[in-house]
Amino acid sequence: MVPFFNPKSIAVIGASRDPHKPGHVIFRNLLEGFKGKVYPVNPNAEEILGKPCYPFISKLPEKPDLAVIAIPAPLVPGVLDEVGKAGIKAAIIISAGFSEIGNLQLEKRLVKTAKKHGIRILGPNCLGIYDPYTGLDTFFLPRYKLERPKAGNIAFISQSGALGSVMLDWMAMKGYRISRFISYGNAADIDEADLLEFLEKDRKTRVICAYFEGVREGRRFYQIAKRVSRKKPIIALKAGNTEAGGRATLSHTGSLAGSPQVYQAAFKQAGVIQAGGLEEMFDFARTLATQPKPRGPRVLIITNGGGFGVLATDAVVQAGLKLSRLSHPEKLKKQFPPHVVISNPMDLTGDADAERYRKALQVALKDPQVDMILLISLFQIPTLTAEIVDVIQEFSGRKPLVVVAAGGRYTEALKKPLEDSGIPCFSYPERAAKALSVLWKGK
Amino acid sequence: MVPFFNPKSIAVIGASRDPHKPGHVIFRNLLEGFKGKVYPVNPNAEEILGKPCYPFISKLPEKPDLAVIAIPAPLVPGVLDEVGKAGIKAAIIISAGFSEIGNLQLEKRLVKTAKKHGIRILGPNCLGIYDPYTGLDTFFLPRYKLERPKAGNIAFISQSGALGSVMLDWMAMKGYRISRFISYGNAADIDEADLLEFLEKDRKTRVICAYFEGVREGRRFYQIAKRVSRKKPIIALKAGNTEAGGRATLSHTGSLAGSPQVYQAAFKQAGVIQAGGLEEMFDFARTLATQPKPRGPRVLIITNGGGFGVLATDAVVQAGLKLSRLSHPEKLKKQFPPHVVISNPMDLTGDADAERYRKALQVALKDPQVDMILLISLFQIPTLTAEIVDVIQEFSGRKPLVVVAAGGRYTEALKKPLEDSGIPCFSYPERAAKALSVLWKGK
Structure with a gap:
């Protein structure tokens, strides 16, 4: 799998001068962000974005590690043959028009050609890879429309390219980070199980998210997932959980969705955490990736x-967790103003300042009856200054801690540095409590 | 209730020169936003923010319609007596320190004084009112920390001031609109039932949200809610739904949370829609307030x-709705490119432009087998220009329509004008489907 993630040079086959074509956007994005060399290949152009263009792969000045193919589907097998002859062993096939629209024969030809030359294929009908560590980025979506998240330790593999990519855009806005994103489309060769095996050993990845x-x-996926999940949490969102949803997957990726009950049981046995939706998948991932x-x-x-x-009390109980009982409430009462509620929830009340939060967090850290902290801080309260951000960061990493802060622009601005420093922030207690429950039960 | 919403003049008792004091922030906010006259009352100041300050209510040049009281709790009953003597019939008591911390006697004195003079009280221990139509704003929270939403037709009443106000802040950021916000705190006089009665007749309000x-x-609330819900949807979020949550309400507002089963049954019989969380409450409200x-x-x-x-298919089925069967799929196939999936979901695929969406929406409008439209548009797709916003707006208001668009800043920017023009926008299918199900079942 290495040439897919650490290529030194890439050929973009189907690179184009037309800014609306995928081959143009991919070439431009690589030119701007990729740390290695990029060669455009197109017999109809002499130069693209100021770089000399090569008519065929055989004309390239060196053998690239990776070929990215974005040309009409019927031409792909022929070009893949050339790729093989040139000795390239890895290809990302962006082109659509294969098994997903019933062209099974064309896809078979593709696989046969790849096997003949020993080429590993990602795709076809995919967006390929976004790797923030190397700048590898095969999305044919311009960055002003679709932002890319910064480098982190959450991997995301997605059968659906569009779905995966808009989630990256959302993650970038939220300040969430990613280690690798892989859209694998029709999985003609490399499939979800192969990707799990790669991510198992990937040092940049701490948590794996998967949409499919x-x-x-099935059997192979189950066995690999079971092994990998012992080392790294796997969070899966499986679409097609209803009969109608199952039918819809057929016309989308041609997947047989299978019985939801069977999947659920298999996931559970394999130690795979199931997310109820896209936001929840990343709620779980952020918490598992950062918290002890x-x-x-x-x-x-x-x-x-x-x-x-x-609301948080309801949410904690409904998530199957327990409320801590404070060890020495009488002693604590003396340390706080009389109107502070020394109980659980510990209500510091509407005149709490950052210092009162510091004291409360000290209590929570020391008390052996507290396993996890759900910290709610309404930043709008007049007595609370932006210092609260520093206070929360001071306590980060010592006990599992998540933050709930609801509000508008001011609140979002204060949550950003917290999230950046590895403290999962939520707007509402329900999501925070669920994330804590996965932290406890999931691992 | 009218003097609470359409006062011509307001006295702020406890107006202060100290920018950290509630009385200062309230006076400043009213001075900046309120359309009528505002008088500061404080015996220790001659001038506040350039306005002459009055030592006592009896010294005011005219009788104000409404008194806003933000002074230490023990002083409130005495001041309320003065308010009564001056002939003012409505008072919002911001001050805390009454029944919520066990000072039952003080609260009783307050109510007795109010009754003697025939004053209606909102509070104590509340944030009071935000009314975007008149600029009445008694929040002691500065606008740079807590933004206020624009004028709309969703009313929100909240027992908890902090919770209500941060939701307003969130609504402002999202571009959601509001008719009235009322934080009623301890409900020493005016309670949730009174507020429902007021909102029943309020022409600015089309949907009522309530957190308590x-x-x-109980009995009176039930009867009034049952009557009001026939005219306007009421969406309730009742906290304290678990045993532990019920105990937590005691130390917060002193409320007996009561059995969740009893509440749920009563809500259902009274036609009150129950929300599972804060975001969901406004998902339902926005959809009910705008869609036919x-x-x-x-x-x-x-x-x-x-x-x-x-994912949307799963969500629609799980929300208890049905998938439309298109009336003339064969005829439609001729109108679209061959790779478009003429089924439900109708997959316009990743090269759809705004014009293809226009055609699909025309189909949806005409087809009698389509009752509601869940429109997903990933705006990042290269072939889709910002024209999509105009196309969606064209079809607004004719059949129930909600939009799902997930992504980052670019996507959020395009969703804003849609939301502004009365089309509920969501990031994920689950929330959109639930909102449609409430539109169908809730009314």
Whole structure:
């Protein structure tokens, strides 16, 4: 799998001068961001974006490690043969028009050609790879429309390219980070199980997210997932969970969705965490990627808003967790103003300042009956200055901690540095509590 | 209730020169935004923000319609007596320190004084009112930290001030609109039932959202809610739904949360829609406030991303709705390129432009088997220009329509004008499908 992630040079076959064509956007993005060499290949252009263009692969000045192919589907097998003759062993095939629209024969020819030359294929009908560490980026989507997240430790593999890419755009906006993104489309060769095996050994990846509609080889996927999930959490979102949804997957990726019950049971046995939706998948991932393992299921809720404290209490219980009982409430009462509620939720009330949060966090860290902390901080409260961000960061990494802060632009601005420093931030208690429950049960 | 919403003049008792004090922030916000007259009252200041300050209510040049009181709790009953003597009939008491911390006696004195003079009280221990139509704004939270939403037709009443206000901040950021916001705190006089009665007749309000932890008079609330819900949808978020959550409400607002089963049954019989969380409450409200009534439960999904189409299919079925069957699929096939999937989801595929969406929406509008439209549009796709916004707006208001568009800044920027023109936009199919199901079942 290495040439897919650490290529030194790439050939873009189908690079184009027309800014609306995928081959143009891919070439431009690589030119701007990729750390190695990029060669455009197109018999109808002499120069693209100021770079000399090569008519055929055989004319390239060196053998690239990776070929990215974005040409009409019927031409792909022929070109892949040339790729093989040139000795290139890895190809990402962006082109659509294969098994997903019933062209099974064309896809078979593709696979046969690849096998003949020992080429590994990603795709066809995919967006390929975004790797923030090397700048490899085969999306045919311009960056002003679709931003890319920064480098982190969450990998995301997606059968659907469009779905995966808009999630990256969303992650970039939220400040969430990623290690590798792989859209593998029809999985004519490399499939979800292969990708899990690669990510198992990938040092940049700590948590794996996967969106798919069906798996190619159920038994093999199950066995690999079971092994990998012991080392790294795998969070799966499986679409097509209803009968109608199952039918819809057929016309999308041609996947047999299979019975939801069968999948659910297999996931559970394989130690794969199931997400209920796209946001939830990344809620779980961010929390698993950043927070230490809790010793138990007991959560202390700290808040400066009573209503949010009540909603969080409901959410913690409904997520199957327990509320911590504070070890020495009488002693604590003396350390706080009399109107502070020394209980769980610990309500610091609407005049809490950053210092009161510091004290409360010290209590939570020391108390052996507190396994995890759900910290609610309504940043709009007048007594609370932006110092609260520093206070929360001080306590980061020592006990599992998630932050809930709801509001508008001011609140979002304060949440960004927290999220950046590895503290999962949520807007609403329900999502935070679910993420904590996965942290406890999932691992 | 009128003096609470259409006062011509307001006295701010406890107006202060100290920018950190609630009385200062309230006075400043009113001075900047309120359309009528505002008088600061404080015996220790001669001038506040360049305006002459009055030592007592009796010294005011005219009788104000409304008194806003933000002074230490023990002083409130005495001041309320003065308010009564001056003939003012409405008071918002911001001050905390009454029944919510066990000072039952003080609250009783307050109510007695109010009754003696025939004053209606909102509060104490509340944030009061934000009314975008008159500029009445009694929040002691500065606008740079907490933005206010624009004028719309969704009313929001909240027992918890902090919770309510941060939701307003969030709504402002999202571009959601509001008719009235009322934080009623301890409900010493005016309670949730009174507010429902007021909103029933309020022409600016089309949908009512309510957050509470308990109701003061169950039977009366039930009867009023049952009547009001026939005219306007009421969406309730009741906190304290678990045993632990119920205990937490006691130390927050002193409410007896009551059995969740009893509440749920009563809500259902009274026609009150129950939300599972804060975001969901406003998902339902935005959809009910803007969309026409559907004729049936059949939804057509239109998409340019297959994966999102599959997730939406699952979501529609799981929300208890049905998938439309298109009336004349063969005829439609001729109108679209061959790779477009004429089914449900109707997958316009990744090269769809705005014109293809226009055609698909025309089909959806005409087809009698389509009751509602769930339109997914991944705006990042190269062939889709910003024209898509105009195309969607063209079809607005004729059949129930919600939009799903996931992504980052570019996507959010395109969603804003849609949301502004009354089309509910969501990031994920699950929330959109739930909102449609409430549109169908809730009314």
